[in-house]
Amino acid sequence: MSTLLPTSPQTLSALLSLPASGQLNDDQALTGWLGFASIRNLQTYRSYKAESIRFRIFLLALHANSPDRNPDHILRDATETDVALYEAHLLGRYKSGEELAPLRVPTAILHRFGRKEQPFVTEVQSHGLITWSPRQLKPASVNQALSILHALYQYWMRPDPTTKVAYVGANPVKRVKSSSNRMQRQTARNFPIEALQAMFDCIEMRMELEVEDPQAQAYLARDRWVASLLFGLWGRRSEIARLAMKDFQHDGKRWTVRVARKGNKQQSLPVAPWVVQELMNYRESIGLKSLPLRSESRPAIARIRKTAEEIEAESRNDAEYTPPPINSDTIYRIVTDIARVTAEYLRSGSVLPDVDATTRELYASLLDEMSPHWFRHSGASIAINSGAMSMENASKMLGHSSTNVTAEMYYHPDEQQIEQGIARLGDQLRRSTKTKAEHEHEHDQ
Template identity: 25%
Template structure:
């Protein structure tokens, strides 16, 4: 089985351990794991744990962002199993997984050593202890891995199926990774002060990318793969068809401002202002090479990071706190920002849910900050006594 290879132009996918297992002793590769099911029952061709993990990852090959995230979690567990526990992944027990959960919250020093590089074979796998939310996310991903391998007949049992379920009455925490309206306006103004040494066309592309992401709230992979043919005019209104997370399709409104920005961007590339029938050009165009080639999600991510870094430099002397926030911002911050601005404007929560394609309204409710603002004002600024 060939390993699942990610886009080599994306620096965040430099994960080599699953593809370089020559150093692994035979008793740790999982071909004889103590939790292996009889080979005759297995629906996978996988002979060992790495091949089994790669079979699971192959299910997400059409979703690059999910693939990167899931591979990172699987690789962390696999390396912890063979290096820290001295066990094959297919030999892990429920007790081992409890130990791993504790390890995530307090990794060994060499796993977070800041002297190690962030990429490459000898890199550090953690920047520090994971937060409770990140631990839950990691275990949720791994539960999917073990569930898949159990259902496929590769494992005899799922050690994470015994995990105690927490109460579901707790409301999701409010989203904090977003930019308020004045700071977002500053980011857009910063693009108009684009450095002269940047490649020709990069300013127009940066301007369009930021406006496009904010207008639609798309995930980075969705924006990177969007094409002109995905735009649809219905009853005088433009919609963008999106095939999103879990291969679920949906339509996102494209307002007049967004379509005007798109028209200006397309004209800068010598294209018609509005897409013509059969137009397959990407909505985010490359600066060179074939026009039909979509940028990678990683490239779109880097474009937004470049914008935020530039805005941060311009903001540093005036407001270091804002500058620090801009340095942290990324494509997903723009998605959160778009949803928050829609909620602040009074958009019905059900409409925002459809725009973001959330399965649960509870998830969307994290973008409601107006009630908190009113509560803060009412508490800290009581009315004057007559």
């Protein structure tokens, strides 16, 4: 089994004595990349390691019978076609919509990397027969996989400081990944503030309709609180799911919340008054005092359906018991449910009735595609591009390592100018057409 765990100072210092870059194999080249990743962030290192192994397994399986592919350099020699096929096998289909033949990895390859489960297919049993179906990952997971591989090959393209030679001459992921460029994806995942208002209006209308149903009221109150947290804190759903009531604190001047970022890095963020008001409303809806205590360890988002352990703890009045936090996948389902129902209300004219039908359909079509991450992108884009928040403060709210990352993803100052410019051109065209018509009318007279 290959060893790719360069976490100790001794191992990292040994990188200096590796052979010239042209003589490296994939194991040695990965050792260098993962070694520096482990210094930056342990969670990043684990993600990078897992993805590089999965891609390596894919290439070895794909080219198992190719004599021109050296297994020791299978990563180095990867092509754009390899990457495009890898993307298809992660998605479980070709982008054209055509069916994809299942790829079963030989057991010997899996064992080499300590794996047992097939990474690209799932077992299907029907009428006593076992067949294999392509495994389908979420598009976001596929994008993340390509981003990691893109970072790997970008690193390998840099010449070694000692030998001045790079491990690879080109990045095979670059053009495949460019079709789903990160900045373009963030721009596409935005919704206007009116769509958020429609979501809140929809929840309020449903609460009025379900006033006699306590369980429905509990779900809807939680829906509103989840939407408020996502838009008010710009947090990832995993970060929101981990929040506890005690994470909300008042320091004598303002409310703050402690958020566990990637790699469990703790960050304290200011909380807007409207989010605090939503917190109070939510707590009151589930029978708690308006404001949390400093020692209150219960999750910030309560489970509606209690576990058997939680029911037992309540029956014995166990004050030490802490209920488990909500699952991040539950947050995903909550958001998609809110978005789906709101889209229906928009199309029927039940919410935002004063907005024209075309605009309501635009909002509805955006809601059809929404996921929790849209709140993060939309909140940041609205705040930055409206001038409501500086780039530095927005970067802090997002938990970015630098303002350059924030600016690339969320700052698009020319868009409004372009829109206004096109509108002015339209006004000039209409004036020109009107003037021409007037001249023709005068000539006819």
